[in-house]
Amino acid sequence: xxxxxxxxxxxxxxxxxxxxxxxxxxxxxxxxxxxxxxxxxxxxxxxxxxxxxxxxxxxxxxxxxxxxxxxxxxxxxxxxxxxxxxxxxxxxxxxxxxxxxxxxxxxxxxxxxxxxxxxxx
Amino acid sequence: xxxxxxxxxxxxxxxxxxxxxxxxxxxxxxxxxxxxxxxxxxxxxxxxxxxxxxxxxxxxxxxxxxxxxxxxxxxxxxxxxxxxxxxxxxxxxxxxxxxxxxxxxxxxxxxxxxxxxxxxxxxxxxxxxxxxxxxxxxxxxxxxxxxxxxxxxxxxxxxxxxxxxxxxxxxxxxxxxxxxxxxxxxxxxxxxxxxxxxxxxxxxxxxxxxxxxxxxxxxxxxxxxxxxxxxxxxxxxxxxxxxxxxxxxxxxxxxxxxxxxxxxxxxxxxxxxxxxxxxxxxxxxxxxxxxxxxxxxxxxxxxxxxxxxxxxxxxxxxxxxxxxxxxxxxxxxxxxxxxxxxxxxxxxxxxxxxxxxxxxxxxxxxxxxxxxxxxxxxxxxxxxxxxxxxxxxxxxxxxxxxxxxxxxxxxxxxxxxxxxxxxxxxxxxxxxxxxxxxxxxxxxxxxxxxxxxxxxxxxxxxxxxxxxxxxxxxxxxxxxxxxx
Numbered sequence: 001x002x003x004x005x006x007x008x009x010x011x012x013x014x015x016x017x018x019x020x021x022x023x024x025x026x027x028x029x030x031x032x033x034x035x036x037x038x039x040x041x042x043x044x045x046x047x048x049x050x051x052x053x054x055x056x057x058x059x060x061x062x063x064x065x066x067x068x069x070x071x072x073x074x075x076x077x078x079x080x081x082x083x084x085x086x087x088x089x090x091x092x093x094x095x096x097x098x099x100x101x102x103x104x105x106x107x108x109x110x111x112x113x114x115x116x117x118x119x120x121x
Numbered sequence: 122x123x124x125x126x127x128x129x130x131x132x133x134x135x136x137x138x139x140x141x142x143x144x145x146x147x148x149x150x151x152x153x154x155x156x157x158x159x160x161x162x163x164x165x166x167x168x169x170x171x172x173x174x175x176x177x178x179x180x181x182x183x184x185x186x187x188x189x190x191x192x193x194x195x196x197x198x199x200x201x202x203x204x205x206x207x208x209x210x211x212x213x214x215x216x217x218x219x220x221x222x223x224x225x226x227x228x229x230x231x232x233x234x235x236x237x238x239x240x241x242x243x244x245x246x247x248x249x250x251x252x253x254x255x256x257x258x259x260x261x262x263x264x265x266x267x268x269x270x271x272x273x274x275x276x277x278x279x280x281x282x283x284x285x286x287x288x289x290x291x292x293x294x295x296x297x298x299x300x301x302x303x304x305x306x307x308x309x310x311x312x313x314x315x316x317x318x319x320x321x322x323x324x325x326x327x328x329x330x331x332x333x334x335x336x337x338x339x340x341x342x343x344x345x346x347x348x349x350x351x352x353x354x355x356x357x358x359x360x361x362x363x364x365x366x367x368x369x370x371x372x373x374x375x376x377x378x379x380x381x382x383x384x385x386x387x388x389x390x391x392x393x394x395x396x397x398x399x400x401x402x403x404x405x406x407x408x409x410x411x412x413x414x415x416x417x418x419x420x421x422x423x424x425x426x427x428x429x430x431x432x433x434x435x436x437x438x439x440x441x442x443x444x445x446x447x448x449x450x451x452x453x454x455x456x457x458x459x460x461x462x463x464x465x466x467x468x469x470x471x472x473x474x475x476x477x478x479x480x481x482x483x484x485x486x487x488x489x490x491x492x493x494x495x496x497x498x499x500x501x502x503x504x505x506x507x508x509x510x511x512x513x514x515x516x517x518x519x520x521x522x523x524x525x526x527x528x529x530x531x532x533x534x535x536x537x538x539x540x541x542x543x544x545x546x547x548x549x550x551x552x553x554x555x556x557x558x559x560x561x562x563x564x565x566x567x568x569x570x571x572x573x574x575x576x577x578x579x580x581x582x583x584x585x586x587x588x589x590x591x592x593x594x595x596x597x598x599x600x601x602x603x604x605x
Contacts, residue, residue, distance in 0.1 A: 016224040023225075056224065083223065105226040107264075 004030040005051040012059035053078040072097030132170030135347025149287035154312030164252040171250040179248040183258035253289035337459035348459040360509025368406035371581035385512040390542030408445035414476035419484025434578040458497030478513040537561040
C-alpha cells in the first residue's frame, strides 16, 4: 500500500482550500485544510506524519509565527503564502524556518515543483 | 465562381453577396463592433441558417446568459429550438456563494474547467457552425497576452479541425485593442453605427474575394438586413438597343425618334413647367407596348400625381391598376442610398420594369441619409442603364427664365440625353419651350419648340423660327431679312 504524502494547508478562505485540495489531490497528495492556528495545532498533534505545511498568513496576526516556530521545532517543512511582497514577512518567515515565502496569486506549476522538491527531500 | 456552392450562407442575403456567396467552411471569422451594433443578431442569423440546413449548431455564450439571449432572439423572430447553447456566462453564484479566492489567479483555476466544458460539448455535438460571443472573455482566463493569443489560436484551430465554421465576436476599445484577434482570424467583418445609420464592411477574407467598401445595414423586427453598395459592373444584360417613342410625334421629331433604351435622360426645367408630365408621357407610351414603369417620387404625393395626370389625359389610374405603372413615394430620411438602391434593384430585377423615373434628383439628394448621394445616384443609374432600363431623372432648376444652367447639383455628366424646358415671355404671356441639349446616341433637332400641356395631353408645336433670345427669357422676333 502506498501512502499519499500529507500536506496540511492553513487558509482563512474556504474556497482557497477547496481549490488547493482539488489541484494537489490530482497530483497525488492528500490535503488536510484548516481554517485557523488552533485547528492547525490540533491537526499537528493528531497526524502521525505530516510531509509539509502550506501557511497562508493572510488574515492572521503576529501569533501566526508561534505556529511557525512549532513546525520548525518539529522539523516539518513549510511554505508561507503572503498576499503582498513584504520584506518584513519574508525576513521573519526565513527566521522562523520557512522554506520559502510565496506571493499570491501563485502559479500552479511553480507551486507543484516546490512541493515536490520539499517532500522528496 | 465554381466554389460558390461550397460556401456557407451567412443567413443574410446581402451579406452573402458581399462575401461572394458566404463563408468559406472550416474557418474562423471575427465579428467586430461596439456594443449595440448587431453582433449577436448577426450570429443568430448564422446559426439559424445552419438549422435550416439540418446542421448542428452551437452558441457559446460567455457574456449574456442563455435565457436572455433566447428571449432577445425570439423577439426578433428566430427559432432557437434547434440551437445548442453552452452557457459560460458568469452566474449569480459568482457573488452570492462567496466564491472569491486569491490563492491562484482565475486564469489558472477557471481555464481548465472552461476549456474542458467546451471540449466535452464540441466532441459530443460535433457542430458545423459555432458562434462564440465574445471570445475576449478568454482574455481574463489567460495570465498574459501571449497566453491569450496562444490559447485563442489553438482553441479556434481545435474548432475548425473538428469541422466547424466559427464566428466569434470581440469587444474592443482603445484600451483593449483586438489586433491580435484580427491577425489570427481568417476573415473580419466590421459593424459600425453612425448617426446616418448602421454599416457593415469586410476587411479581410482569406480564400475568397469580397466586395470592398462600407455597405448599409439595418436591424428590423425581422432581423438584420444588409444592403450591398451597388456595383454597376456586376451586371450587363443583353437588351435591344432601340429607340422608344414619347407618343407625341413632334417631340419624337425633336429627339430624332425618341430616347434610346438603356440610356439616362435628364429632364431639366423650372418648377411647374411639365417635367414630370413629360416623363410620365414616355411611360404611358411604354404601357401601351405592355412595358412596366416605376416612378420614385420624393416630393409629390401619389394622389396629386394621379389627379394631375388624369386631368391631362394620361390614364395613370388604369396604368397602375394593370400593373404597368408603380408610383413609389419615398419618405424623407427613411433610406440610406444603399437601401434605396436595393429597393430599385429589386423592382428592376424581379418586376422587369423598363422605365424608371426619379422625381427629382434634388429630392433624392435631400431625402437619402448619408454622405455623397450623388455618387450613389451615379452608380444606381449606371446599374439600371446596363440592364437595359431607361432612366429618367427629373431635375428642377431655380431660375424661372434665363440663366441657362442644366442642373443644380452637377449631375449632367450622368445623362446620355438632356431635355430642357424653359419659360419665355411673349407679348406679356408666359409660354414654354422645349429643347434638346445633348443626345449621345443620335443626332437631334437643334431648334426649340413650343410645348403646351392641355386637357388632351402634351402638345408640341413646330420649331420656333424667327425668334431669338428664348433662353434668356425675353425673346424678340427676328426679321427674315436680318437672319439671312
